Amino acid sequence: MFQAFLIKYAEIAIKGKNRNLFEDALLKRIRKALKEVDGSFIVSKTRGRVHVEAEGDFDYDGALEALKKVFGITSICPVVVLEDKGFDDLSERVMEYIDRQYPDKNFSFKVNARRARKNYPMESMEINAEMGGRILERFPEMRVDVRDPEVKINIEIREEIYLYSITIPGAGGMPIGTGGKAMLLLSGGIDSPVAGYMIAKRGVVLNAVYFHAPPYTSERAKQKVVDLAAIVSGFAGTIWLHVVNFTEIQKYIYDKCPHDELTIIMRRYMMRIAERIALQTDCQALITGESIGQVASQTMASLTVTNEVVEEIPVFRPLIGFDKQDIVEISEKIGTFETSILPFEDCCTIWVAKHPVTKPSAKRIRKHEEFLANEIDRMIDTAVDGRELWKVEEHESIRVTETDSEE
Ligand code: ATP
Numbered sequence: 001m002f003q004a005f006l007i008k009y010a011e012i013a014i015k016g017k018n019r020n021l022f023e024d025a026l027l028k029r030i031r032k033a034l035k036e037v038d039g040s041f042i043v044s045k046t047r048g049r050v051h052v053e054a055e056g057d058f059d060y061d062g063a064l065e066a067l068k069k070v071f072g073i074t075s076i077c078p079v080v081v082l083e084d085k086g087f088d089d090l091s092e093r094v095m096e097y098i099d100r101q102y103p104d105k106n107f108s109f110k111v112n113a114r115r116a117r118k119n120y121p122m123e124s125m126e127i128n129a130e131m132g133g134r135i136l137e138r139f140p141e142m143r144v145d146v147r148d149p150e151v152k153i154n155i156e157i158r159e160e161i162y163l164y165s166i167t168i169p170g171a172g173g174m175p176i177g178t179g180g181k182a183m184l185l186l187s188g189g190i191d192s193p194v195a196g197y198m199i200a201k202r203g204v205v206l207n208a209v210y211f212h213a214p215p216y217t218s219e220r221a222k223q224k225v226v227d228l229a230a231i232v233s234g235f236a237g238t239i240w241l242h243v244v245n246f247t248e249i250q251k252y253i254y255d256k257c258p259h260d261e262l263t264i265i266m267r268r269y270m271m272r273i274a275e276r277i278a279l280q281t282d283c284q285a286l287i288t289g290e291s292i293g294q295v296a297s298q299t300m301a302s303l304t305v306t307n308e309v310v311e312e313i314p315v316f317r318p319l320i321g322f323d324k325q326d327i328v329e330i331s332e333k334i335g336t337f338e339t340s341i342l343p344f345e346d347c348c349t350i351w352v353a354k355h356p357v358t359k360p361s362a363k364r365i366r367k368h369e370e371f372l373a374n375e376i377d378r379m380i381d382t383a384v385d386g387r388e389l390w391k392v393e394e395h396e397s398i399r400v401t402e403t404d405s406e407e
Pocket residue numbers: 184185186187188189190191192193209210211212270287288289290294295297298346347348
């Protein structure tokens with residue numbers, strides 16, 4: 001029954017001169033999202049809103065699901081598009097619409113007409129009054145409330161007539177591409193996919209890096225990370241995923257450094273490598289899924305020691321003040337939870353000490369890292385240069401070899 005969507009956005013409307021930029025990014029993202037949906041769509045903007053019109057038959061549920069994942073949209077109204085065949089015909093269509101959409105008619109309403117085409121023979125106020133009266137006559141259980149109606153019956157007179165009353169919440173945030181680009185440290189856990197989602201929601205394009213340690217971590221653990229990236233890319237758009245072989249470095253640390261400091265030293269090398277790849281790929285920040293006190297490596301002292309190795313860009317930790325339960329709720333909402341809890345080892349769980357330090361001393365750690373001086377630079381180069389690159393999209397993830405084909 002619906003042939004169009006009216007799309008509203010709030011935050012981006014207030015951006016002054018940048019408004020066009022934001023609107024164009026939003027249109028681009030909407031078009032991209034709808035490409036995967038059966039049907040053909042025309043996407044256009046008029047003051048403060050975006051119109052999506054379907055040409056002929058289309059997959060309504062699919063289109064709605066796709067639109068719900070586009071950051072920058074605050075709400076989506078499915079629209080019935082009517083040919084103008086006079087007011088009597090219009091009011092019949094309105095009655096049919098109400099009857100179908102609202103089997104239970106015990107609610108308050110108001111008619112809200114807008115005349116974008118001025119040659120329509122009735123003014124908005126007249127339409128409101130006349131249509132309101134006819135509705136009450138037909139459905140006496142309904143009642144008018146012009147101040148705070150439960151349902152607003154919107155009638156917009158354009159070349160055709162737009163009829164809508166349902167508002168579906170959108171994903172919020174800012175359109176992808178308006179906020180720069182950042183490198184997500186993506187593990188197979190619950191937290192990092194959520195962290196990536198949250199930064200992407202602010203309009204940031206994501207790249208990701210995953211450290212794996214074959215044969216200690218399996219191909220399936222890697223595939224799980226690719227799958228998680230694919231789910232996040234449903235919101236974030238294409239994610240270039242860099243898979244770094246961390247085995248040699250991890251073993252070397254294990255051989256040379258005190259075991260209670262393993263995790264923290266490992267985390268420092270992950271951060272260093274992530275920063276290096278970030279700088280090579282024009283990413284302006286790192287993103288992690290850390291939150292204060294969640295594990296030994298995430299105490300304030302540990303975070304400080306991990307943080308100090310990143311030299312040129314900020315590290316964003318969007319979950320820093322979140323409880324695990326809050327993070328789980330978001331991961332369920334965005335659809336990563338089920339995949340995150342699949343029981344494959346990730347490289348951090350294999351070499352964990354029984355009693356990791358919770359108050360590491362930066363000085364001691366730096367001193368112990370000197371035990372690695374002979375080989376570590378070469379190992380880092382080997383790991384960075386030999387990394388695998390994946391182009392991850394919601395419906396298809398492919399391994400590519402060249403690193404220069406990035407968005
Ligand atoms: P997550 O649920 O995201 O795995 P976690 O609670 O297991 O987090 P840690 O293992 O301490 O926490 O990792 C903290 C952060 O470091 C992760 O959120 C992620 O950003 C990054 N990280 C950890 N392991 C890896 C890995 N193998 N590859 C890439 N990033 C990682």
